[in-house]
Amino acid sequence: MRLRREQPADHDSVRDVHLHAFGEHDHGLVVARLVDDLRAEATLSLVAEAPDSGRVVGSVMFTPALLDAPLRLLDVQVLSPLAVAPAHQRQGIGQALVREGLRLLTELHVPLVFLEGDPAYYSRLGFTPGGAHAFRKPSLRIPDAAFQVATLPAYEPWMTGTLVYSPTFWHHDCVGLR
Incomplete structure (x- = not known):
């Protein structure tokens, strides 16, 4: 598996990964549209390529958010969404994408990354919660x-x-349970 930054030529493939991972109906369409719109503001968008075909089989985005802290507003990141094509799930692709993203964000001195997801x-x-x-x-x-x-290490x-x-x-309307 090869991890790399998303390129413009990947947009359709990334959309397909999210559609298939989240279901090709209501929720999948909402997430695919979210990805399309977040792309313009994303700090980091990574893809995973299948080693045999070079096809995009996974995607993760990290986008800017704010933390309303007592001292001042603080720039932080949100991990969302993360998707792996169903045929490639449970192979460590999602974990590899997240770990690489966190590594790259650490290099950018990002202090905190938030998400909504399965704690397990x-x-x-x-x-952590x-x-x-x-x-x-x-x-x-x-x-x-x-x-x-x-x-991350820049956290105080x-x-x-x-x-x-x-x-x-x-x-x-991609906040909280739907």
């Missing part, structure tokens, strides 16, 4: 267990507060 999956990648660090979720629709954060203890998603997530 993301805890293996260094994410946001509430345990006194972070507040941006919506009551997000289950407490799903609101998670990874603290004063960095606490409320996560503020970019307007794109709100525009697509």
Whole structure:
């Protein structure tokens, strides 16, 4: 498997990965549209290529958000969405994409990465419940267990507060359970 930054030629393939991973009907279409719109603001968008075919089989995006901290607004990142084509799931592709993304964000001195997701999956990648660090979720629709954060080396203890998603997530109503 080869991990690399998404290129313009990958857009259709990335869209297909999200459609297939999230279902080709309502939810998959919403996520695919979200990806299309987030692309313009993404800090980092990575893809995984299948070793045999070179086809894009996985995708992850990291986009800017704000943390409304007591001292000042702080630039942070949101991991969303992450998708792996169904035929390639359970092979470590998603984990590899997330780990590489966190490594690259560490090099950019990003202090915090937030997400909404399955704690059983993301805890293996260094994410912990946001509430345990006194972070507040941006919506009551997000289950407490799903609101998670990874603290990177640039994190400092004063960095606490409320996560503020970019307007794109709100525009697509992609916050919390649906």
